[in-house]
Amino acid sequence: MSVFSIPDAVPSRVLAVYRYLLRARKQRESRETLERVLMPQGLADLSSKKGEPEEAEAEPPVQDSAAAQPSAPEGEEKGGRGMIKRVLAACESMRLLEKDGDGVVLSPDLPKAARDPKHAEDLAPLTLCDLFLKPENPINHDLARTIAWYLDFDPQRPPADWNFLDREHREQVRSLHMNNLARYGQLREWGCYLGFTWTFSSKKSTQFLIPDPTKHLRLRLPQLFPKPRASRAFTEVLADLAGLCGIFEEGVFRRENEQAGRSKPLDGRTLTRASAHAWLRLQEEGVVEMSHASDADAVQLPDDDQVVLYSQVRWRGEARG
Known part of the structure; x- marks a missing residue:
């Protein structure tokens, strides 16, 4: 069941x-x-x-x-x-x-x-x-x-x-x-x-379910960065994340939804707004540091009306929480 x-x-x-x-x-x-x-x-x-x-x-x-x-x-x-x-x-x-x-x-x-x-x-x-x-x-x-x-x-x-x-x-x-x-x-x-969503109640008593995997992503960081404070290519981190948790981009469940026409296909280097906001939030909190080298493969993160590019990410080594 x-x-x-x-x-x-x-x-x-x-x-x-x-x-x-x-x-x-x-x-x-x-x-x-x-x-x-x-x-x-x-x-x-x-x-x-x-x-x-x-x-x-x-x-x-x-x-x-x-x-x-x-x-x-x-x-x-x-x-x-x-x-x-x-x-x-x-x-x-x-x-x-x-x-x-x-x-x-x-x-x-x-x-x-x-x-x-x-x-x-x-x-x-x-x-x-x-x-x-x-x-x-x-x-x-x-x-x-x-x-x-x-x-x-x-x-x-x-x-x-x-x-x-x-x-x-x-x-x-x-x-x-x-x-x-x-x-x-x-x-x-x-x-x-599980850390993929949270709820918000409006003044009209409507309870919105917010798609936001920040909490779950934070829990996965020690698995994605066995060696804290070392930089990794963002594309490699995302590939490992998809393997660990098929709910994220390029993961098995995301791909099943794309094949069934429920989700818009992504090109492998573009994140959903929910995932992009999660990474950007962790950067704002000082949990990760992201950067971009002009000659490296970049990941596109939609943010408001623009798209920001990052090719490297570093976890600062904080404990889970």
Whole structure:
């Protein structure tokens, strides 16, 4: 089950499971105990009595191999413990945890740092993002394609809300299987948590979802610059970034959107406004330094009404954060 299709599987609940197992004995727990800890009986009873509000769908959900699992299949608990069961199912699908007899265990395939309670929480956005993007497990690639598509929008003129997207970009939205408000909610929740977007509320109470991968890009810098303070060709950095995270330009999910006609093809040396603003913001903050040599291959960064060129980038070596 993709988190895109399970409204219950929001970042805070997935993190609750992750944090518990990080500190559990042998990083294992029985399902019954885990469900009881995460949803005490009194709270479960209250949730079941009140019922969980469900988002209205714009149309019947699209059914395919990577999307459109109903939030509570027929015959399954809808509230209380049922919610936790669906969250655990999503965690298993993304391979954050594995079945172990009558219990679950934190996946032994996770990187060592991702299983270390001292470091795992700081790395959690990268850990979960990497699980979503794994080629051998496409269950969450629908969300990755949708985030990559959303980064095409101008961060200074973002879509107003779900209704705007559904009205003005219906064909693209449907092809991404984002066919209801609940799935847009998952784009908003996970896009923000993973560091690709953030939200802004206007005076008219409109909540804009801003395409801005600055936070995620900052987290990737230690992977892009194994040797801090050394300059690298910008084109090489971007190629490595695309390999690490296929959501960015030239990455696998960006290319899939281009091939499907959802995103405008780029020439490999031009960034979207969202990515350009992220690099420029990191430069303004003193996190990176960018420069251009006239005889070097340049990357084009659209900035307001002009395009600026850079061929070299240097990370100053700050810690993640």
